Amino acid sequence: MPNLFDPIDLGAIHAPNRLLMAPLTRGRASRDGVPVAMMADYYAQRASAGLIISEATGISRTGLGWPYAPGLWSDEQVEAWKPVTDAVHRAGGRIVAQLWHTGRQGHSSVYGAQPVSSSATRTEGQAHTFDGKQDFEVARPLALEEIPGIIEDYATATRNALAAGFDGVQIHAANGYLIDQFLRDNANFRDDRYGGSPENRIRLLREVTERVAAVAGEGRVSVRLSPNGDSQGVDDSDPAAVFLPAVKALDAIGIGFLELREPGPDGTFGRTDVPPLSPQIRDVFSRPLVLNSDYDTRDAAQAKLDEGVADAISFGRTFLANPDLPERLRTGAPLNESNPKTWYSRGPEGYIDYPALETAEA
Template structure:
């Protein structure tokens, strides 16, 4: 039976183990969305992961509405990412860039632009801004003639990620952001070729993936989905009818691997009684499947040894445990993270968590 500590090939990426670091927004870039030298140390510390998925990284100014989050659309950003990927590789690690368009979760005070989405809807709750939390704003509906611009932004970001030294990319199609807003009928009320039937709502995901695959290759392209439950007010009336076919589309396009964020009834962030779709998705997606959400070491090992998953990604555990794979392997107790410093600037709660032998 496979173990979490066995190596695995995720397309062109050879991962030394199956303990994946999931994307974690940490807000340590500049206001211009440029990575900082502090981020070099943070990612290098965590290079023992089989693979690091970078924090969500904006493909354009329009799509990046989180304060102090990084982007990958400019030459300056590419240059600032290069020391980060180099440091991870020098420590023997692998890292892919998660490509992010936040859709209606953007706030105009951050971007200077009205948020865009599948349809003119407003997310519940409040947005993070440089002036503190503010209510979300109504998004405007993306016109069909604007879709080519969105696809070009993904192409540019994917090309830039490879130029910056990343081993590949992950298309962020989960968690209530732009692509997820197109996938789900709770936020997609369109009457054109991008709305209505599931195959139409899947269209943007397919076109984005096709463009990225054509740009950097299928063996360096992955996707993240969140098939079950409501995420940031984005839901669907029949998730199985859209996400299983979506996974089949990704299988046919040859993406290297697929990650699923699947909350349960006791989820730490996001709870749902909707069944997990990974068993059904497993039937149509034969390449490596990575599962995420509140996994313990024991649960993760069961998922891998049973064949339900090929690897498991961990988020918050990597915040306070830069040497998480070693702690798992040697059964060293895990440190606790400080939520107050998740999105603060500076090294506190970022690069100052000790390794087990310190």
């Protein structure tokens, strides 16, 4: 069996190890979704990851519902991303852009319009906004004639990502965001060709992936799914019935790799008693499979490779606080603890000031 420090080809991207940096929303961009200079330092510090998956990045102004998150819909954003990808490449790394439409998981004060979703539903709780937390709003269901425009927004963001120097893209179809709101039956009550049967509910995912692959090439496209249990209020009564056909469709398209976020009953960020689907997905997906969620030790990550379920592991909060995580795991060095108070605090504290191993030892 491979170990975490063996190289792997993730489609067209050659990764020198199997420790990926998971997408981590940090809220450091401008109000208009333009990356800022310190983002280049942040990502370059973490270039020893086998592959960096960027923070979730909006495909359009009306698709980005998180305040101070970056986008990829404007020329200004493309130009501002170039120093980030250049810094990662100069440091020997690889980085793909995660493409994001938040759907109902945002607020009109951020979007500039009423949130949209598969159906007229509302997330419980409160949304992050430019003015603090506010109650989520009832989403407007996307009209059938609007969906081709959403698909084209993904294609435009893909072209912009490649122009900005990214090595590829990942389609964010997990965590209760727009595509997930189409996939799962407690959020999708449509009676047209995008609702009802699992075949219909996976249609948007399939069409987006086909369109993005036509722009970037299949080997430079990946997808993130969260198939087991509730995620920000989005859930399904029979996950296997929808996610196994979805994965088969992605396999047929030929994407470079698939990432699964699978929390367990003891998760620190999301918990569920719904068993992981990864063993079943492994049986129907022939390409590299990456697992994510609460892997914070070398042994826990390696165990999934030893079981033959995963080909690589993506680390989130552990990478946030440990820019040199692969070396720390390789040598058994102690890990920095992240400070939740600075996850979305906008400044450099808790962002680019976590010490690398040699600094900490000194």
